[in-house]
Amino acid sequence: MKLPEDFDFTQSNLKDYLDCPYRFYLKYILHTKWPALLVDDALVFEERSKAGARFHRLIQQYLLGIPQSRLDAIAEIDPNPDLIKWWENFLENVPHLLEGQRYVETSLSTPMLNQRLVAKYDLVLVQDQSQLVIFDWKTSGKRQRKEWLLDRVQTRLYRYILARAGGSLTGTAEISPQQITMNYWFAPHPEAPISLPYNQKAFQADQTFFENCIQEILDRNEENFFRTDDERKCRYCLYRSHCDRGVNAGDLQGFDAFELDAEDFEFDLDFDQIQEIEF
Amino acid sequence: MPSSKFNLFGYNSTMPLTADQEKLLKQDIKSKYFLQGPAGSGKTRAGTHWLMKLIQAGIPPHQILIFTPQRTLSLAYQNALYQEEVQAPGPVNSLTLGGLARRMVDLFWPLVGVDAGFGAPNKAPNFLTLETAQYYMAHLVQPLIEEKGLFDSLTINRNRIYAQILDNLNKAAVVGFPYEEIGGRLKSAWVGDIEQLHIYDDVQFCADQFRSFCLENNLLDFSLQVEVFLKYLWTSPMCRAYLSQSYRHLIVDNIEEDTPVTHDILKEWLPDFESALIIFDQDAGYRSFLGADVESARSLKDSCDKIINFDKNLVSGDGIRQVTLGINNAIARLKGTPQPNPEPSFEAVRTAIVSPAENPKYFPGMVAWVADQIANLISNDVPPGEIVVLAPFMPDVLRFTLTNRLDELGIPNRSHRPSRSLRDEPATQTMLTLAQIAFQSWETLPERINLAYALVQAIDGLDLVRAQLLTAYAYKKSESDFPLQPFEAIPPRVRDRVTFRVGERYDHLRNWLEKVNEQAELPLDFFLNKLFGEVLSQPGYGFHDQLDSGNTVAMLIESIQKFRWAFGEQLISDEISIGKEYIQMVNEGVIAAQYVQSWETADEDAVLLSPAYTFLISNRPVDVQFWLDVGSPSWYQRLNQPLTHPYVLSRTWEHGEFWDSEDELAASYQTLQRLSIGLLNRCRKKVYLGMSDLDVRGYENRGLLIRIVQNILQHARRETS
């Protein structure tokens, strides 16, 4: 299958493929927009995702050096009452962990099988002796299990890409996987972040995993992007009516229980989503 | 993965570089270069190779900034990174002035909210799209028109009034003068009746009202984004430090199409970069009506370490080059200035320009001639993708007639946009009509015929005749009861005609709508998501498996969502239903006027039909161009914009001067010269001139362009003989 010319492999499209090859085909090859609801309680879901995006922005502003008093004032009147709690949790628990050269909201990529793998990091710290620490802020209610996080496409891809392309941040030619740690910090849970150090074995496994995955996608022809057998995946899939896999969107509780992450649905207040004004 | 589409102008490691391009690429990357040359001289391609040179030198891509006047112009650079041999460790950043301003205001909002005078500085800013800005303008100006009689001497469509006031605000921002001076500047240059001066006062009044309203409500239209950025962030050490740390290397393309404020910013910013390449197209400046300023672009030369010239157009064949010389001469003669070039060869011009032996009287005759010539070219092995048909604006009727004719002849063709706007798409109409039924409290029940059309779209197996029959019996506009009756409530003979199966589907849809009607009002976008997902895209309904309809509905929902996000609080505090307001604005043509984007891969090897300016900006050379309606003044005349003026509001305009007919004529010559030379620079072999005695609107076709062509031919013939 020939992918679109400007296609990048990212954590969300790889996850889509792993959930259901047909969803990947509809979304990224046919570019089919299917405007059904993802979750039934759409307003709460939207609000939750938007609050998450606002919180990410607040941290970004903090890391850029905007005076904290200004950010406090913004957090205090945020329409979502959780945000001020998250903000206080952050201020109490995180800043002392942020030693080093900061790369905020930075993107890196690496080639694989003539394709491009891309990751967009909330924060990468380059610390003494070239330790590289990835931080990912999560605002979802649940503090996920370490094993689950280790298996997550995001964890695997972000650490792998940093090992391959992190030299552009450190100014060195090579980065060894042992230099890398990925930290997930859950805003509603003020404890320490869940820390996932990388190593050579995991790096090799990730490389094989992504190569196999991409090769599989490239080898498939149109008819071979099959629908998933796991119909639970269809509950939180926009294409469910197109596939005759149900009528109503799954509920928000199930969404949480499924350990899905609202941020994976790219529902952020990205500038690029705001149509550019042609002036 | 490499794209043939981009390789002509973009990065291509297998195509040899020209001597000029080699010369640039031999330069040291630690310097700042101003690269100038005519269109088609390989500047952008050189720019993409320069980008590769930076990456191969180990510069992290995230430190490289590509700056263009329009996002699509950075595509050649973005796409270069997708070439197999390029191993870039990350994407490069592309920005436009608007993108830069919006990003910075969003990021540094806590620093500017108070100082810039926003009503709620601790609340998030609300960035307006063109569509939502237009809505707010309508919201404010409409009552002023209706109650206070503003613009009462004008007879243009109201949406054009709103658009032109916004245009003025944007011009003030990108040219760099206070918006409070818009009316004064327009008035000072006006010669004519006094009524126009009142109109300019009204323009200023509305601009003032709009700006105050935006400040009060944290709304930022394009003009306010640019102004806040310039005044509060560009001068802020924190923002400047952020920018200069983030971006170390700069590539600017099409600088001549950008605005004076952009040039000011780049001039100040240049010393912070380790390297820069600024690319300037000598004969262009097509976006002057959007504030582009060639002179201020050229002045960036002085801030660079070295100027590099690309002299030769690599695209045009000899015949076309001769026509270019001829046009420059002919315009010089018309202006009464010395002729810049020797006379072109008559034979070469004659071969490069083709026109009918005799002009047809009406435009369908012209269309038929054009289609026949295209068929002829294709039968002589010219690939359809090497043919483009251009007109100054390409009105729908012309595009439609030509497309039909080409289809009849079996000639593949494509157009720069589909012919229907979002609002006119049947899928949009269907969704909004059904919403009006579900939200009975809006008291905007649809007309019976519109409902019938909507049901035809919505229910699989229902035709218009039976839909009309169904709505005649089942639809009752009532204030209290739900307006759609159950299927069983209509007479049995009608039920039989409509059929039981359709009746079942109708009932299911009806019950679903009634249930929504009884519940608390859902935001319109979520309502449409549900209607689409739970009913209309299910088996038995019209959008099941209709991927195109899905795309249209998605675009509609996105437009409504942006509307809700932009308005939410304002309208809720006014107790207006956002959904109802949206539909009203659609009906008034204020919003949903954009065209539905299609992801269908455009057939590259097809004849392209496009407005001339769109083609120019797309930077794509072809073998053959057809220029339609060459007798029409639209090739050089300004649009009729009674509330604004691109020249008077430009930076080069001398305050206190009057804009008179001589200025108008000089502007026409300049527009025509730029446009025609720009097109010729993108043409390899031939230009066909399509013309009829009367144009599409029935006006006589005797404009400047045709006179210039005749003039070239006469002089060339005289010289040759």
Ligand code: SF4
């Ligand atoms: S509905 Fe189910 S089968 Fe269809 S695309 Fe989604 S996940 Fe795949």
